[in-house]
Amino acid sequence: MDNKYEELYKRVGKLRGWDFSKIKYEEECNADYNYIEEINKHITSNSLVLDVGTGGGERVLKQFSNAGFIFGIDNCNEMIETARKNLSKYPDKRVKFIKMDSNDIKFPNGIFDIVCSRHCWDNPYRAYELLKKEGMYFSEDIENDDCIELKEVFGRGQCFNEKVRLQDKILEILINSGFEKQNIILYQININEYYKTEDDLMYLLLNTPIIMNFLEEKDDDRKFNQYVNKYKTDKGILLKRRLFGIIATKK
Numbered sequence: 189m190d191n192k193y194e195e196l197y198k199r200v201g202k203l204r205g206w207d208f209s210k211i212k213y214e215e216e217c218n219a220d221y222n223y224i225e226e227i228n229k230h231i232t233s234n235s236l237v238l239d240v241g242t243g244g245g246e247r248v249l250k251q252f253s254n255a256g257f258i259f260g261i262d263n264c265n266e267m268i269e270t271a272r273k274n275l276s277k278y279p280d281k282r283v284k285f286i287k288m289d290s291n292d293i294k295f296p297n298g299i300f301d302i303v304c305s306r307h308c309w310d311n312p313y314r315a316y317e318l319l320k321k322e323g324m325y326f327s328e329d330i331e332n333d334d335c336i337e338l339k340e341v342f343g344r345g346q347c348f349n350e351k352v353r354l355q356d357k358i359l360e361i362l363i364n365s366g367f368e369k370q371n372i373i374l375y376q377i378n379i380n381e382y383y384k385t386e387d388d389l390m391y392l393l394l395n396t397p398i399i400m401n402f403l404e405e406k407d408d409d410r411k412f413n414q415y416v417n418k419y420k421t422d423k424g425i426l427l428k429r430r431l432f433g434i435i436a437t438k439k
Contacts, residue, residue: 211391212384214423221375221433223328227304228253230324235301238318240290241308245271249278255302259295261288293318302326312358316366316438325362325436328377329354334430335398341415342408345399355432367436375433382424386416389425 224247231237235255239248242260244267252258260283262268271285288294290309297317304326305312315325331354332347339345347354355374363369383389390412393402402408419426 211388213388214382214384216380216382217377218379219375219377219433221328221377223304223306223326223433224251226433226435227302227326230302231255232301236299237302237304238293238295238300240293240303240305240312242271242285243267243308245274245283245285247306248283249274249281254280255282258283260285261290261293263287263289305329310354310358311361313361313365315362315436319438321438323438325367325434325438327358327434328431329358329434331355331430331432335427336430337419337428338399338415341411341418342399346397355434358434362434362436366438368439371439372434372436375435377429377431377433379429379431381427381429382421383427384424386412386425389416389427392427 228251231253233254233256237252237255237258239252239258239260242248242262245260248258248260248271258281260271262271262285265287268285268287275281275283275285290305291311291314293314295318298320300318301320301323302325303312303315303318303323306328307330309327310329312325312327319325330346332350334347335345339348359372359374362372383392390403393399393412399408403412416425
């Protein structure tokens with residue numbers, strides 16, 4: 189994780205607990221790829237799974253199928269503290285949460301059946317080494333033009349105005365790490381998210397780096413209201429997400 193984002197995560201996460209389930213929203217997805225569903229298709233009772241950037245652990249604990257064992261790693265102390273508290277509510281889950289830098293993963297090579305990351309790992313060079321033969325890497329990441337309408341209102345944001353697409357960077361990293369191009373599948377994901385109230389959208393923006401230093405710069409209040417007024421619909425406040433998914437198999 190970039191240092192400029194890490195401090196935001198620590199500060200806001202400590203205050204709000206990293207519980208994204210509190211956000212009320214609906215989504216309409218146009219894609220042939222569902223990150224959780226694809227992972228669960230391949231998890232078995234014998235699978236050893238590594239979840240990179242696990243955050244507060246809600247995804248692993250609530251959405252992942254039961255596996256042989258799941259390790260969730262994150263570089264933020266507050267996130268891991270929250271994940272461990274959440275784990276206490278799921279005594280039957282075979283999961284361990286560890287503070288670990290995603291760019292300095294300390295597990296031995298060739299032990300995992302599944303390595304996965306969502307919106308967090310911008311340099312997955314270790315994925316190939318960590319996987320067993322026939323092991324699979326799953327990811328879902330934002331594209332440069334994710335939430336572009338919102339970023340244009342604020343004049344800043346994650347990957348705003350970057351010329352090289354993130355999916356092209358990730359594909360190059362995976363191929364250079366050892367994955368063969370024919371064993372990598374790329375999916376385009378377009379999602380319309382409708383946030384029930386202004387507070388729900390504000391909670392999302394305070395808890396993520398979509399708009400860096402949200403509400404800390406001059407006129408952020410006005411810009412937020414401007415966006416809400418323009419994109420408020422009968423379904424809620426619209427946020428257009430552009431993402432991509434990857435499934436890579438180690439042969």
